[in-house]
Amino acid sequence: MSARISRTVSAALRPVLGFGLLIIVWQYGAPLAKIPQYVLPLPSAILARFGETWPSQMLGLLTTGSTTLAGLALALAAGVFLALLVIYIPALRSLVMPLLAAFNSIPKIAVAPLFVIWFGLGFESKILLAFLLALFPVFVNSVTGLGEIEADLIDLSTLAGGTPWRIFLKVRLPNAVPYITDALKVAFPLALVGSIVGEFIGGNDGIGHLILSGQFDLDTPLVFAALLSITGFTTVGICSIALFEKAVLKWRPSQRKR
DSSP: OHHHHHHHHHHHHHHHHHEEEEEEEHHHHHHHHTTTTTTSSSSSHHHHHHHHTTHHHHHHHHHHHHHHHHHHHHHHHHHHHHHHHHHHSGHHHHHHHHHHHHTTOHHHHHHHHHHHHHHOSHHHHHHHHHHHHHHHHHHHHHHHHHHHHOOHHHHHHHHTTTTTHHHIIIIIHHHHHHHHHHHHHHHHHHHHHHHHHHHHSSSSSSSHHHHHHHHTTTOOOHHHHHHHHHHHHHHHHHHHHHHHHHOTTTTSSSHTOO
C-alpha cells in the first residue's frame, strides 16, 4: 500500500516540478531575453491580473461553461442515438457515416458566422457550435463501443433468452461506456473551443469576449489570465470524467492497476 502511494505521489510530482521549472525559466528568462511585456508578460504579472479580474473571469467562465456543457450534453445524446440507429438499422450506416464525416471536415469557424446570422448573438449559436465540434468523436466511439462486440457473445445472450433491450442493457451498453467516456475527454475541449469561437464571432459576454477585450486594449496579461481560467476549467472537466471512470468502471483493467 505504501509503495503504491509512493508511486502515485511520485507520478503527480513529476509534472508539477516540470511546470514549476518552466515558470521559473519564464519569470527570469524573459527579462534577460528582453522580451517586451506586451508580447510575453511575466507569470507574476499574469497572476496579478488574474486576481484583479477574478469576478469577471468567473462570470465569463460561468457563461462559457454553460454553453459548453449544454453543447456537450446534446452531442452525447445525439451521438449515442445516431450510433444506435446505424447499429440496429445497418442500411443507414452508408448514409449517416459519410454525411457526418464530410460535415466534420468543414472548419467550424467558417460556418460560425452563419450560425450567428441564423440564431443571433445569444446562447443558441454558441451551444450549436459546441454541439457540432463534440458530436463526431462521441458518435464514432459510440459506434465502436456499441457495435464492436463478439458475435458469439450476442448469440449466447440470445440463446439465454435475452431480448434486444436486455442485450443492449447488459452487453452493448457496458461495453460502450469506456469508449464514450474516452470520447468525452476529447469532445469536452472541442465543445469549449466551439463556445469560445462563437463568442469571438459574436457575443457580449463569456470568456471569449474577455479575451477579445484584452486583445483590443493590448492587455496581454488579461489574455493570459483568461487562458489560465480556460485551462483550469478544462482540467476540472476532464478530471471529473476520470473520477467517473474510476468510480463506475472498476472492472476495467486500466482502473484496477491504479
